[in-house]
Amino acid sequence: MAKRYWNEKIECMELSEMKALQSERLVRQVKHVWDNVPYYRKKMEEKGVTPDDVRSIDDLYKLPFLSKADLRDGYPYGLLAMPLSECVRIQSTSGTTGKRVVAFYTQNDVDMWEDCVARAITAAGGTKDDVCQVAYGYGLFTGGPGLNGGSHKVGCLTLPMSSGNTERQIQFMMDLGSTILCCTPSYAAYIGETLHEMGHTPDDIKLKAGIFGAEPWTEEMRHQIEESLGIKAYDIYGLTETSGPGVAFECEEQTGMHINEDNFIAEIIDPDTGEVLPEGSKGELVFTSITKEAFPLLRYRTRDICILSRKKCSCGRTLIKMCKPMGRSDDMLIIKGVNVFPSQIETVLLKDFNATPNYQIVVDRVGTTDTFEIKVELSGDMFSDTIKDVAALEKKLSADIVQILGIKAKITLVEPKSIPRSEGKAVRVIDRRKLV
Ligand code: DLL
Numbered sequence: 001m002a003k004r005y006w007n008e009k010i011e012c013m014e015l016s017e018m019k020a021l022q023s024e025r026l027v028r029q030v031k032h033v034w035d036n037v038p039y040y041r042k043k044m045e046e047k048g049v050t051p052d053d054v055r056s057i058d059d060l061y062k063l064p065f066l067s068k069a070d071l072r073d074g075y076p077y078g079l080l081a082m083p084l085s086e087c088v089r090i091q092s093t094s095g096t097t098g099k100r101v102v103a104f105y106t107q108n109d110v111d112m113w114e115d116c117v118a119r120a121i122t123a124a125g126g127t128k129d130d131v132c133q134v135a136y137g138y139g140l141f142t143g144g145p146g147l148n149g150g151s152h153k154v155g156c157l158t159l160p161m162s163s164g165n166t167e168r169q170i171q172f173m174m175d176l177g178s179t180i181l182c183c184t185p186s187y188a189a190y191i192g193e194t195l196h197e198m199g200h201t202p203d204d205i206k207l208k209a210g211i212f213g214a215e216p217w218t219e220e221m222r223h224q225i226e227e228s229l230g231i232k233a234y235d236i237y238g239l240t241e242t243s244g245p246g247v248a249f250e251c252e253e254q255t256g257m258h259i260n261e262d263n264f265i266a267e268i269i270d271p272d273t274g275e276v277l278p279e280g281s282k283g284e285l286v287f288t289s290i291t292k293e294a295f296p297l298l299r300y301r302t303r304d305i306c307i308l309s310r311k312k313c314s315c316g317r318t319l320i321k322m323c324k325p326m327g328r329s330d331d332m333l334i335i336k337g338v339n340v341f342p343s344q345i346e347t348v349l350l351k352d353f354n355a356t357p358n359y360q361i362v363v364d365r366v367g368t369t370d371t372f373e374i375k376v377e378l379s380g381d382m383f384s385d386t387i388k389d390v391a392a393l394e395k396k397l398s399a400d401i402v403q404i405l406g407i408k409a410k411i412t413l414v415e416p417k418s419i420p421r422s423e424g425k426a427v428r429v430i431d432r433r434k435l436v
């Protein structure tokens with residue numbers, strides 16, 4: 001296979017050279033925030049650190065962490081490091097609670113971001129001969145604008161569809177011969193489902209690859225999407241705070257996502273103590289953006305639980321890899337005292353159903369006891385099965401959930417199409433306990 005690099009020099013750089021580049025950029029960035037962001041300077045002073053204490057990436061640990069609470073405190077301009085007249089763009093998080101986080105970009109920041117996304121598109125096999133259908137939401141959410149910018153950079157013919165209007169997505173896909181689809185994995189699954197419902201097969205479309213991210217998805221879900229759309233599905237990771245999609249991307253080996261280390265230094269920490277953990281440990285992912293001008297974040301705690309690896313990759317890239325995020329430390333549910341990640345439930349469902357069913361996890365509290373229900377949608381075929389078959393499936397699911405989680409869930413099998421489909425990030429969990 002032809003090598004798919006957008007920037008070979010960076011993507012395949014020797015580790016020592018990368019560390020030197022990161023060190024140089026970190027030192028410059030620390031000085032930039034110290035000089036321009038009083039909020040940061042205060043945080044550093046509180047920890048007794050000055051820019052003189054940071055001479056290389058080995059000194060990174062000395063810097064204070066930054067959390068979402070800091071960004072909310074500073075809303076909207078408190079962490080801005082450049083004059084507004086130098087900023088050309090604002091994007092914002094999709095958060096539904098509390099104040100949103102707004103991120104600012106200079107033109108250089110937009111260029112860096114789009115360059116990172118161009119690396120992801122190239123790694124997925126994208127070239128200027130491709131037609132790239134962007135079905136992430138456009139607007140304040142970074143998905144649409146991020147993939148759009150990267151697609152332009154690569155020179156693909158870009159279809160800025162945004163999300164929604166699924167039948168029209170498929171019509172355009174067929175009429176214009178889209179070869180790459182970019183959207184959330186849950187929306188990709190929905191597009192696949194609709195394609196088949198419209199009476200088509202993957203042979204009727206020209207898609208070859210998908211670039212899916214913005215929410216957790218399992219390997220099982222990957223296989224199902226690949227099959228329903230006849231494509232190879234690639235993961236892409238990012239967050240608004242550090243620019244958007246493209247912080248990390250998957251190559252053809254698909255054993256984790258390469259982090260664009262020339263722009264983002266990654267660390268894994270113990271979420272409880274803040275201690276930096278060695279490579280290979282599971283913990284909270286922390287990013288330092290060393291090239292961003294307008295909204296640089298030093299040691300930003302993502303809340304994503306992850307493992308980093310420097311294992312040699314067959315694609316030739318030397319960029320460190322992160323595994324698929326295993327959930328967020330703040331998305332973890334504690335049900336009856338047990339830690340439950342929605343991804344664990346998805347793995348069980350996909351195993352028992354042999355395909356992704358649509359599902360929803362509903363947690364509530366009656367008196368002082370948590371209730372835990374998993375609603376699982378039956379397919380049309382299953383719905384017409386005998387009551388005995390359905391009861392057997394319910395029993396198997398129930399047993400598998402107990403085996404994996406150690407607690408019992410009420411399994412409710414529901415009619416086809418009764419669980420709402422998602423065009424963006426799927427809502428898998430309804431935790432009614434928070435409303436009390
Ligand atoms: O979701 C940026 C994005 C857009 C990434 C399009 C990929 C594709 P936020 O809305 O700020 O930004 O949400 C960031 O989403 O901290 C993760 O918890 C989650 N997330 C993003 N990508 C992945 C992924 C965008 N590939 C938060 N797998 C992050 C699992 C992901 N979770």
